[in-house]
Amino acid sequence: MDTSIKILIVDDFATMRRILKNILKQLGFKNLVEADDGTTAWEVLEGQGIDLVISDWNMPKMTGLELLKKVRASDTYKTVPFLMVTAEAQKQNVIEAVQAGVSNYVVKPFTAEAISDKLEKILK
Amino acid sequence: MDVKLVNPFINATINVLETMAFMNVNAGKPYLKMDSMAVGDVSGLLGLTGIANGTIAVTFEEKCILTIVSNMFGETMSELNDEIGDAVGELTNMISGQARRELEGMGKVFKAAIPSVITGKNHSIVHYSEGPKIAIPFNTDDGDFTIEVCFE
Incomplete structure (x- = not known):
């Protein structure tokens, strides 16, 4: 796996972002950014070069599913x-996510x- | 209240704590809880809607939740603070999700709200429905916690 990629972690619970960050750091990933809802995640995505999104589903403002649909509808980010x-x-839930183009679950x-x-x- | 609704929450609680916090968790004998006083020092509460409406609560003794979150983070947590409250919310969320998955297999589909967290000695847990409150005590090597399941 290419551990130099930039990963965006999206979850409204800081606890989960922290756990995921710990796991990703143990796997060798160092380039990690966070967002606490889909709306903020979209702003980060537009402002920075993100190579992979890891997102929760249930979040205020914009859910993970809505974020996924927005990403897949974008000419710039649809392959992320x-x-x-x-x-x-x-x-x-799984069916909806697959239909929206989730890479994995x-x-x-x-x-x-x-x-x-x-x-x-x-990432293979 | 259909008592078959309770077991998935017991199974989910054990699974979540074993997977995320590497804890051995033992369930005690369920009992009917008559008052609203929380058994623990910090509680997560989450509403469920579907074939029945209700709430689940997970209430932890201070020592127990500090150990759980320390294990989840890989670093020592020594006081009840916002980080602990956030973790209780996420644990409640995961227990709900796992239980709803098992309930779906029984043909009972529920949707969940976003959890709320209450912290402090002698706080109350107010369930959203008027049904009986089934409490299930759990013990660990580092203190106890209880889940409450209440459906109309």
């Missing part, structure tokens, strides 16, 4: 890999190995 990390694990709670496996699949 998008990993959904969410507690929303019902079938309909991790259900909370998760292990560091689960994140690593999904990233390897996305």
